[in-house]
Amino acid sequence: MIAAERILQTGGRATRSRTAGQRAVAARASLANCQLCAHHCGVNRLAGERGLCHAGSAARLFSSQVEVADELELVPTYAVALSGCDLRCEFCITGAQSWNPSAGRSFNPQETAAHATRALARGARTIMILGGEPTIHLPEVLEFVAALPDSAILVWKTNAHGSAAARELLEGMFDVWVADYKFGNDTCAHRLAKVSNYLQVVQENLYWANHHSQLIVRHLLMPGHLDCCWRPIAGWLARELPGVKVSLRSGFWPGWQSGRHPELSRTCTVTESGDALGIAQSFNLHLIE
Amino acid sequence: MSSQKKPDRPVEGTGPQIEDGPRKVSKRRNEHRNRRRHSPHIDGHPEGESHTQLLLLPDGRLFVHNLTPAMAQLLQKLDPGDRFLQQRTLPAPAALSSATHS
Numbered sequence: 220m221i222a223a224e225r226i227l228q229t230g231g232r233a234t235r236s237r238t239a240g241q242r243a244v245a246a247r248a249s250l251a252n253c254q255l256c257a258h259h260c261g262v263n264r265l266a267g268e269r270g271l272c273h274a275g276s277a278a279r280l281f282s283s284q285v286e287v288a289d290e291l292e293l294v295p296t297y298a299v300a301l302s303g304c305d306l307r308c309e310f311c312i313t314g315a316q317s318w319n320p321s322a323g324r325s326f327n328p329q330e331t332a333a334h335a336t337r338a339l340a341r342g343a344r345t346i347m348i349l350g351g352e353p354t355i356h357l358p359e360v361l362e363f364v365a366a367l368p369d370s371a372i373l374v375w376k377t378n379a380h381g382s383a384a385a386r387e388l389l390e391g392m393f394d395v396w397v398a399d400y401k402f403g404n405d406t407c408a409h410r411l412a413k414v415s416n417y418l419q420v421v422q423e424n425l426y427w428a429n430h431h432s433q434l435i436v437r438h439l440l441m442p443g444h445l446d447c448c449w450r451p452i453a454g455w456l457a458r459e460l461p462g463v464k465v466s467l468r469s470g471f472w473p474g475w476q477s478g479r480h481p482e483l484s485r486t487c488t489v490t491e492s493g494d495a496l497g498i499a500q501s502f503n504l505h506l507i508e
Numbered sequence: 509m510s511s512q513k514k515p516d517r518p519v520e521g522t523g524p525q526i527e528d529g530p531r532k533v534s535k536r537r538n539e540h541r542n543r544r545r546h547s548p549h550i551d552g553h554p555e556g557e558s559h560t561q562l563l564l565l566p567d568g569r570l571f572v573h574n575l576t577p578a579m580a581q582l583l584q585k586l587d588p589g590d591r592f593l594q595q596r597t598l599p600a601p602a603a604l605s606s607a608t609h610s
Binding site: 288 | 559563565576577580597
């Protein structure tokens, strides 16, 4: 069951929506020296400067619809996908939108919140915000949260590459974090996503998310990366976050620029998927579907 | 980045299993769109469409991305025994199905 851990004090003080509205103002101002992700570019996005994510001051949306393929405890979910990302994963299935923050249409938080609220009334269980990477669009994300009912169960789907400043703005806003743990070592992370110091940043975010919300760690099994990526991830989760929910996804799809890497030019084999499951079981991970 | 951020996991039981070892994937990528002419903003999509992407492998395995309730129901009819689809269609209330299936 999903139990909300959020700001919801009904004595006339802070509610999640009210707090989100206040933080949105602070988040907007922070774009003058953007430190939202762990790249810490420090650019002034309000003045038109662009950092590694290339995002400007306004978020754009490339998908918003009810979906059912996420973790069972979250679906049906109303999924809102924002364009742009701070990583450059060459196997990204939404690479065209994730690498391009100008993709899609303009994001109107209030309008989308109205659609999401309507979806809840029709039977959606949760509202999920994702990308790209939503962290780089925290001002609009918080405006979106501010326009949602306080009772809505909100899911933050992230690459777990956010900064401490971002986490401070996010505290108490989302009931569930679905956080990707993509690479089991910094070499693969740099080669496939052009990111440095990956492990330290992701692990820092996972510790925090596990403490501040419900956490689901998602790993997309990559062909040829069982021993270098999945095995060390599984071991770390077992050791550092025992009992955490783990979602092992075996449906790698050789999309976007996967062809640049020979091992990523195919799907995972049945044997690889079975072996990955065996690794999870050997570490006694709490797998969820 | 939330690369591969959506589940896009294989639908189990949709055909023979893939052979072990590297092989080329023959992609037949389809984008499914349900137009909802009468309620264009019912789920917030500007064109009044919902989107599911499918990857059908030569061995019969099917991968899905951005699976909507309507597409889950359709696929479940094609393969009623598939556990993944069974799990994803059961909790979807009728109102949601109609919301993405004009």
